[in-house]
Amino acid sequence: MNIALLLEMAAEAAPDRIALVCEGKRWTYADLLAAARGAFAVIQDSGAEYVALLDESSEAAVIAVFGAALAGVPYCPLNYRLPDADLAALLGRIAPALVIGDEERVMRIAGNQGHTILAREEFTLKSQETVPADDAREYDPGEGVAIQLFTSGTTAAPKAAILRHSNLLGYILGTVEFAGADEADAALVVVPPYHIAGISALLSSIYAQRRIVMLPAFSPEGWLALVEGEAVTNAFVVPTMLARIIEAMEKGTSADTASLRAIAYGGGKMPLEVIHKALERFPAAGFTNAYGLTETSSTVALLGPDDHREALASDDPNIRARLTSLGKPIPTVEIEIRGENGEVLPTGEPGEIYVRGEQVSGEYKEKSALDAEGWFPTRDAGYMDADGYLFLSGRADDVIVRGGENMSPGEIEDVLLTHPAVADACACAIPSVEWGEAVGVAIVTRAGHDVPPEHELKDLVRSRLRSSRVPEKVAFVSELPYNEMGKLLRRKVKDVLAL
């Protein structure tokens, strides 16, 4: 099995249909397949063992992912935001590679590692011009690696997560209907190419034959202009992007967004306020919250459009709470919540989220993290309610253990966010002589409000949760640290609270 099949089928069924729009240039499925075949020959000739991309999204990302698949070489998009030293170390781990993108930088930081380096335009042009020998096409034996992605590695060296062709095809064939999109459908892709959501967006849109509209660098104005200009119907955003889009609209940026039928989001916790505003701003759009990890080939649980509207309209607090959930496991995977000793926990009990399914690789280059029965421990903490909705409380490593009692930061934050003067909140463990760990919180005061008195926040937590959850330390900060994907960097908050 080979993920190149996805593009081959699209090109077979609809060769002349527009597959991709990037910076005004239009590519048909036949164009992309021809270039991917050319890239295959370029990759083979280079003798590279990996194909790396050090660049923003462009047609080169699409050509490279399928070209690498045809050549049977892992595709490894790299985070161009990393500092030179970190990036050089990652490049060293995949040498010799064909590196596409920032030629000058790769030469400077990894010029002696034996890589073949091609600037974006050079790679694209060469791929278009090269025609592989007719019988050079080879299929993967089935268990080959399609994608290698380095994890962000905040505490140790980044791990190399690998996704096999069989994982990715399992995901696409199991969740996407071939040619299921209307000819007018268009998906706006703005997630960086080194993120799993950026890769799965390409694969699923191509298999569905949904035109990909790429926005290489996000800005709310650019996003809105592209939605109008290309009559975009589907879009995936991370929460911070959605917040910035709404902010821009509130400040007067206007665009015709009537074509938007589906907005999916994921990659970080969505503030309730943002999703409420979004539901109002885009009344015709269906919202989907997607939960997934690199190691699971993207989405494993989702909260669909009907769930969103039902939760918004309901008076039942349990149904309203679904807006903060990850939704339900998709039909092609299984999810369990397990305790510290690996035992399966009953409904409602918080523990670690485990996932199993064809799309779940759970594998690193160094070793597989799957257990003997194929379950992947996500290191995400959460629980499932009686109706089967999955709730995320944070990373398992973020759980606060106070005197042997496990507390998730999320439940404390959710309570704090109900205070009118609190715009954002982060709870994390602080050292405690008495308890080992105790609760510390960092609070961002809402604009136009006075800083709320500490005792008010403590009383609020005490009135809603057990007294053990009451923060021992409260710090007021101007903003919380998020990464470019909207993930809260709790370690940085911990550092502030430890002062």
Add this chain to the structure above:
Amino acid sequence: MEGQRRDRLSAHPNKTHAREDKEPEMKPGTRLKSAACDTEVMVIRAADGQIECGGAPMGEAKPADPAPLAADFSAGTLMGKRYVDTDGKYELLCVKPGKGSLAVDGQALVVKDAKPLPASD
């Protein structure tokens, strides 16, 4: 593809002819062609039964003389549909449509119910 096809053919010269022995288990990813129509499938899962299309055995190469399309197996295949048996032992992805319909040892395969999800990425 061509290169691989030739390799396989030279290793199994009688592959596309009716044989007395069962085929070895098909490897996932193997592409099979119909002898009776244009249908092509990719094997997702298979056991050691005979995979057929339009009433004739499928093979990695097309025979020089096309087989007749059996009336009982002429409902056609649809591109991108997955076809399965009732026991879940076989799953074939149609990568090129045709007039024949798919079967294993004479038992018709059925379209696997797609569970399209809201686009999530």
